[in-house]
Every structure is written in C-alpha cells, then in structure tokens.
Amino acid sequence: MKHLISITALLFILSACGKEEAAVAPAEEAQDVVEETVESVEAPAATDETASETLEVVEESAAEPEPEDEAIVLAVAEAPEAAREWKFKEGEHYVRMVPTQPTVGGADKIEVAEFFMYSCSHCYDMEPYINGWAENKSSDVRFVRVPATWNNLVRLHGQLYYTEEVLVRNGVIKNPAEFREAIFQEYHRRGNRMTSEAAIQKIFARYGVSEEAFTSTWNSFEVNQKLRVAADLARRYSISSVPTIVVNGKYRTGAAEAGGYPALMELIDELVVREGLR
Numbered sequence: 001m002k003h004l005i006s007i008t009a010l011l012f013i014l015s016a017c018g019k020e021e022a023a024v025a026p027a028e029e030a031q032d033v034v035e036e037t038v039e040s041v042e043a044p045a046a047t048d049e050t051a052s053e054t055l056e057v058v059e060e061s062a063a064e065p066e067p068e069d070e071a072i073v074l075a076v077a078e079a080p081e082a083a084r085e086w087k088f089k090e091g092e093h094y095v096r097m098v099p100t101q102p103t104v105g106g107a108d109k110i111e112v113a114e115f116f117m118y119s120c121s122h123c124y125d126m127e128p129y130i131n132g133w134a135e136n137k138s139s140d141v142r143f144v145r146v147p148a149t150w151n152n153l154v155r156l157h158g159q160l161y162y163t164e165e166v167l168v169r170n171g172v173i174k175n176p177a178e179f180r181e182a183i184f185q186e187y188h189r190r191g192n193r194m195t196s197e198a199a200i201q202k203i204f205a206r207y208g209v210s211e212e213a214f215t216s217t218w219n220s221f222e223v224n225q226k227l228r229v230a231a232d233l234a235r236r237y238s239i240s241s242v243p244t245i246v247v248n249g250k251y252r253t254g255a256a257e258a259g260g261y262p263a264l265m266e267l268i269d270e271l272v273v274r275e276g277l278r
Contacts, residue, residue: 017120
C-alpha cells in the first residue's frame with residue numbers, strides 16, 4: 001500500500017502551477033486482589049467467629065480497590081482518546097511551518113486557505129473537489145481563497161478576484177459559483193487571457209455589474225489592501241506553486257504531497273482535527 005501511495009504521489013508531482021508558469025500498548029493484567037488477600041490469610045487455629053471476620057475483610061478488600069488500582073484502570077480507559085493514529089505524516093504529506101504565521105481572519109475559527117491562480121489549469125481541475133469540501137466543512141472552519149500575485153498578469157487576475165469577492169459580498173454578483181466558473185472558462189476554454197482592466201470589465205458587465213460599480217470597486221482601497229495582504233501571506237507561507245493549501249497558518253500541503261485531489265481533501269480534514277486538538 002505504501003508503494004501504491006508513492007506511485008500516486010509521483011503522478012501528481014507536476015499537479016501545480018509554479019511561479020514560472022499510539023496506539024497505546026495494552027496494560028499488563030493486574031493480579032487479582034481477592035486471591036492475594038485470601039492466600040495471605042492463613043490462621044491455623046482460627047475460630048468460626050475469627051474466620052467470619054476475616055472473610056468480611058477479604059470481601060471489603062475485593063469490593064474497594066486501592067487508589068493505585070483505580071488510577072491504572074482510569075489511565076487505560078482514557079488512552080484511546082489521548083493517542084490517535086494519523087493517516088498522513090509530517091514531512092511526507094505536509095510541512096509544518098515554524099513559527100506559525102498569521103491568517104486572513106481571526107482566531108475564532110480554524111482557517112483553511114487555498115492559494116490559486118485563475119490561469120492555473122491545476123487550480124481549475126481542483127475546483128469541484130475544493131468546492132465540495134467547502135460545502136460540507138465544519139462550522140468552526142473558515143475557508144478563504146488567496147490569489148497569487150507573482151507578476152503583473154497574475155496580480156491583475158488577483159485584483160479581478162478581490163473585485164469579484166467584494167461585489168459578491170455587496171450582493172451585486174448574485175451567483176458567485178457561476179461567475180467563478182465563467183472566469184476559469186474564459187481563460188482555459190475561450191482563450192481570453194484577460195490581460196487588461198477593460199477586458200476584465202466586459203466579463204463583469206455580462207453578469208450585470210455596471211461600469212461604475214466595477215471601476216469604483218476595482219480601484220478601491222479595500223481591494224488594494226487585500227492584494228497587499230495576499231502578497232505578504234504568500235511570502236510568509238513560502239508559496240512557490242499553486243494550488244497550495246495552508247491550514248491555520250501552520251500546515252502547508254498540496255495535491256502532489258497528499259497523493260491526489262481526493263486525498264488532499266482527506267488531509268485537510270485531518271489537519272483541521274490536529275489543529276482542533278491543540
């Protein structure tokens with residue numbers, strides 16, 4: 001099985017767009033307290049009354065174990081919760097960043113961030129997987145997308161994403177999933193590289209966004225601030241390819257490391273659980 005995982009990982013080694021394009025061992029069985037007590041009580045000339053008293057003492061000893069014995073029982077009972085078996089391994093399937101870095105949102109939730117580019121075919125391929133995961137994520141998990149900003153064109157597409165994000169929040173774009181799909185289609189199916197603000201504005205216009213709403217959002221302080229944060233996080237997280245997943249500013253991984261997109265979704269869930277146990 002280990003060899004199979006390794007082979008699968010190799011198949012996904014190129015599945016990214018770069019900058020250039022306790023179990024606990026069973027406890028030993030404790031000796032029976034009653035048997036030890038009975039063996040130690042050997043009075044050769046005991047009367048019936050004495051024997052009866054002795055038997056009562058033996059029964060009390062058996063019914064009320066020593067505090068030490070009780071502690072052993074509790075320790076064994078709690079061990080399965082304290083020790084977990086993890087499917088994925090640090091250094092093989094993900095990297096732990098030291099020290100832990102800031103996140104986009106606050107500390108009220110566990111944050112899962114996807115670094116992506118609209119021009120990345122692997123990001124497009126991962127869309128149905130990450131969308132399905134996001135729809136079923138726990139309520140204590142926050143999912144954010146962070147666009148890459150490595151060069152002028154990629155930054156332009158990052159500005160597109162944040163303009164889209166603000167207009168969705170403000171209710172101007174009514175169907176964000178459809179709009180996002182359209183942007184990927186525009187680049188990968190229609191051959192529109194969206195190399196200018198004007199070309200991008202035309203796409204927004206098709207979805208009912210007025211030129212005024214687009215321009216004011218596109219040039220807003222909020223969008224530009226989001227771009228600065230994205231660039232800073234990419235530097236702090238050492239993002240060199242996309243799609244890359246970062247869990248709570250602490251764990252970094254991707255499809256190649258996990259062994260494919262379905263495995264990556266499992267890994268994200270496991271890292272969320274790890275983070276929840278801190």
